[in-house]
Amino acid sequence: MECDVAVLGGGPGGYTAAIRAAQLGAKTVCIEKEEVLGGTCLRVGCIPTKAWVQTAYALKEAQETFGKLGVKVGGPELDFAASNAWKAAVVGQLTQGVAGLFKANGVEWVKGVGRFRDAHTIAVEGGDDVTFKQAIVATGSYPLRPPVPGIDSKRCVDSTGLLTQEAVPGRLAVLGGGIIGCEFASIFHRFGSQVTIIEMLPRLIPQEDDEAAGELRKQFEKRGITVHLESRCEQIAEAQSGLVVTFGGGQAVEADLMLVSTGRGPLVEGIGLEALGVRFDPKKGIGADEHRRTSVPHVYAVGDCAGYWQLAHTAFREGEVAAENACGNEAVVDNRGVPRPIYTDPEIACVGLTEQEAREQYGDDVLVGKFPFSANGRAMMQNDTVGWVKSIHEARYGELLGLVMVGPHVTDLVEAGVVALDAESTVETVADGMAAHPTLSEAIKEAGLVALGRAIHVPNKKRVGAKA
Numbered sequence: 001m002e003c004d005v006a007v008l009g010g011g012p013g014g015y016t017a018a019i020r021a022a023q024l025g026a027k028t029v030c031i032e033k034e035e036v037l038g039g040t041c042l043r044v045g046c047i048p049t050k051a052w053v054q055t056a057y058a059l060k061e062a063q064e065t066f067g068k069l070g071v072k073v074g075g076p077e078l079d080f081a082a083s084n085a086w087k088a089a090v091v092g093q094l095t096q097g098v099a100g101l102f103k104a105n106g107v108e109w110v111k112g113v114g115r116f117r118d119a120h121t122i123a124v125e126g127g128d129d130v131t132f133k134q135a136i137v138a139t140g141s142y143p144l145r146p147p148v149p150g151i152d153s154k155r156c157v158d159s160t161g162l163l164t165q166e167a168v169p170g171r172l173a174v175l176g177g178g179i180i181g182c183e184f185a186s187i188f189h190r191f192g193s194q195v196t197i198i199e200m201l202p203r204l205i206p207q208e209d210d211e212a213a214g215e216l217r218k219q220f221e222k223r224g225i226t227v228h229l230e231s232r233c234e235q236i237a238e239a240q241s242g243l244v245v246t247f248g249g250g251q252a253v254e255a256d257l258m259l260v261s262t263g264r265g266p267l268v269e270g271i272g273l274e275a276l277g278v279r280f281d282p283k284k285g286i287g288a289d290e291h292r293r294t295s296v297p298h299v300y301a302v303g304d305c306a307g308y309w310q311l312a313h314t315a316f317r318e319g320e321v322a323a324e325n326a327c328g329n330e331a332v333v334d335n336r337g338v339p340r341p342i343y344t345d346p347e348i349a350c351v352g353l354t355e356q357e358a359r360e361q362y363g364d365d366v367l368v369g370k371f372p373f374s375a376n377g378r379a380m381m382q383n384d385t386v387g388w389v390k391s392i393h394e395a396r397y398g399e400l401l402g403l404v405m406v407g408p409h410v411t412d413l414v415e416a417g418v419v420a421l422d423a424e425s426t427v428e429t430v431a432d433g434m435a436a437h438p439t440l441s442e443a444i445k446e447a448g449l450v451a452l453g454r455a456i457h458v459p460n461k462k463r464v465g466a467k468a
């Protein structure tokens, strides 16, 4: 089979690239080995986990808020089977949606495992070879497993394994306090599990803003999630009552199930990149420039196999950009405004620099304003006042550098910061613009006002580093 553009992998990076290339008139083939399109994100990542997040949120609302708001529903109870059916239905709808979009746009889906045979051919297991003029590699990533004795136990599962559970474990140990580990810890605690997080580093979600990570830990501990930081997992042993997980120099916890969430590696081996001549690193993935072009000019790489973000939305944008360039247009990825959502309770969402990064880059020329959701009317009405918005800007021109948010629905609010950063807005643009009242988004404007020393709805503090 001949085509203009061949895309290896049908996840967010690959299916977006394929659709865009077809829209631009290229004869496009996408090779995907799974039974459905959508990749990790739609099958076993973003979508099913957030379907569970929604169940957890509904439980919380029923447990903590309905009564306060005057809505009587009786004692809420988790029906895990129904929740799983809901999760499967959402996944099914979205994966079928991608197949429908392929049809609508004229993308041909070749089912099977693909492997580059040479610079213009992909061999497909059990099918015809695909020859191409341009190729886009979008093979994604796979879960890593640290070499801990006993980790091969059937009770130690990765995120995909956890998503297939048909019963809520009474005791869940979570190895790794990164984003995936924290999201599942938050969900399963709400589902009724006793949850223990074991993290080697001194904080949760190590790549994120210090203060946001600290707030998450505080709220987790308040909810009753046990967090062990600076604790290396030493051994996992099977016992009659479950697993015994030893960590941090002799401490131990018993668990019925352990989630191993210690990061994901790029899927770059066994796909024939050597035959293609593309440079790659087994740990860092395929090297690609801002056009998503690899070391071989007619081959592009997008998503988890070729970058450090490991986010669906970076894969989406990279897919669009690779397709534009593969079809002769000129497009680049701009990474300044990458939103970083974390769907824990409380949610976290950041964009731009963290406060630490801002201070490292701009020294004393950094001003920060923080506005608590406890002073926001909409948050009060929703009985959800945990958290805050932190606005970070540089003092000389007022350029907005970052937004860090912890609290209700911040993963939906963060887009305002994305647009502001992409537009190189100043803090005044955000603070002096109007925010609809009463909304949670007012907290973003108000954080900007705090940073400028002109807060209205909280008392003003003297700004650190402000010029008189």
Ligand SMILES: Cc1cc2nc3c(=O)[nH]c(=O)nc-3n(C[C@H](O)[C@H](O)[C@H](O)COP(=O)(O)OP(=O)(O)OC[C@H]3O[C@@H](n4cnc5c(N)ncnc54)[C@H](O)[C@@H]3O)c2cc1C
Binding pocket: 008, 009, 010, 011, 012, 013, 014, 015, 031, 032, 033, 034, 038, 039, 040, 041, 042, 044, 045, 046, 047, 049, 050, 112, 113, 114, 115, 138, 139, 140, 141, 159, 160, 180, 267, 271, 302, 303, 304, 305, 309, 310, 311, 312, 313, 314, 315, 343
């Ligand atoms: C539990 C979990 C939760 C997550 N939650 C979020 C979230 O809330 N928000 C977010 O932005 N990101 C989230 N992510 C990350 C997100 O899923 C990934 O960043 C995203 O899926 C990457 O897209 P991709 O196209 O690069 O790769 P993938 O989605 O992994 O797709 C790659 C595709 O390539 C196929 N493939 C690989 N090799 C071959 C081959 N040789 N032949 C044929 N097909 C092949 C695979 O089957 C797969 O379908 C989550 C991830 C996990 C694991």
